Amino acid sequence: MFDPVKAWHEEHMYFGRLLALLQHEMDVFATGDTPNYSLMLDIIEYLRDYADQYHHPREDAVFAKVLLKHPDRRLPLARLQQEHRVIAHAGIALQRMLEELQSDAVLSRSEVEVAAATYLVYYGNHIMREEEDILPLAAKALTPQDWTAAAAAAPGGEDPVFGKNPKARFHELRRRIALEAA
Numbered sequence: 150m151f152d153p154v155k156a157w158h159e160e161h162m163y164f165g166r167l168l169a170l171l172q173h174e175m176d177v178f179a180t181g182d183t184p185n186y187s188l189m190l191d192i193i194e195y196l197r198d199y200a201d202q203y204h205h206p207r208e209d210a211v212f213a214k215v216l217l218k219h220p221d222r223r224l225p226l227a228r229l230q231q232e233h234r235v236i237a238h239a240g241i242a243l244q245r246m247l248e249e250l251q252s253d254a255v256l257s258r259s260e261v262e263v264a265a266a267t268y269l270v271y272y273g274n275h276i277m278r279e280e281e282d283i284l285p286l287a288a289k290a291l292t293p294q295d296w297t298a299a300a301a302a303a304p305g306g307e308d309p310v311f312g313k314n315p316k317a318r319f320h321e322l323r324r325r326i327a328l329e330a331a
Contacts, residue, residue, distance in 0.1 A: 153296040154288045157211075160204055161276045163311045167192045168272055170325060175265045178258075186251040191322040193244045195310050196272075201240065203306030205233040208279070210302035214295040215287050225282060232275045239268040 171192045174184035212226040243264045249256055291299075309316040315323055 153300065154284060157208075157284060158280065160200075160308075160311075161280055163308075164196065164200060164204075164276060165273070166326060166329070167196060167322075168269055170329065171265070172269055175262070175269070178265075179262065186247055188321060188325060189247050190244065190251065191319060193240055193247065195319060195322065197237070197240045197244065199306065199308055199310070201233075201237045203303045205237075206303035207299050209233065210299035211287050211291065211295075212283070214291055214299060215283065218290045219286065222283075222286065225278070229275065229279060229283065232271065236268070236272055236275060239264065239271060243268045 171189060174189045177184040209230055212230060216223060216226050246256055246261050246264055250261065307314060310319045310322060310326075
């Protein structure tokens, strides 16, 4: 039987692994070496395409259901929804910078580091808050019908990296994830 709480947690674990890979490549960048821009872009594209288009809209629907049952959680839930928007915009900005760097454009190192740090820290803290505060509350408060309604907020959206039928364009990303896990 499908467990939406477990699925939500697993997706957060996947996102965390990808953020760690992105941080590793930013560490390479910080030393003055050339990171794997293609890998970095794959990570950002995945997080923008899958997380921003499917995962976060489903979470927003869960937040709305939790709010109905726990109006005292209005502010933390509103902050998490705001963070979804900030993460999306930060991802767009970082993706543009990485695309420019991959095309041999000259950018301020500090601008790239600030954009990456904003994305990485914001995203990591966001996941932690959801895991510690909202996921346990949602697990207790929501009914199977609530979870079904939340899933309907962004139907489809099979995970192109961690799903049953991974997309070929993410082959290198999957290879790196496997190497990191070994």
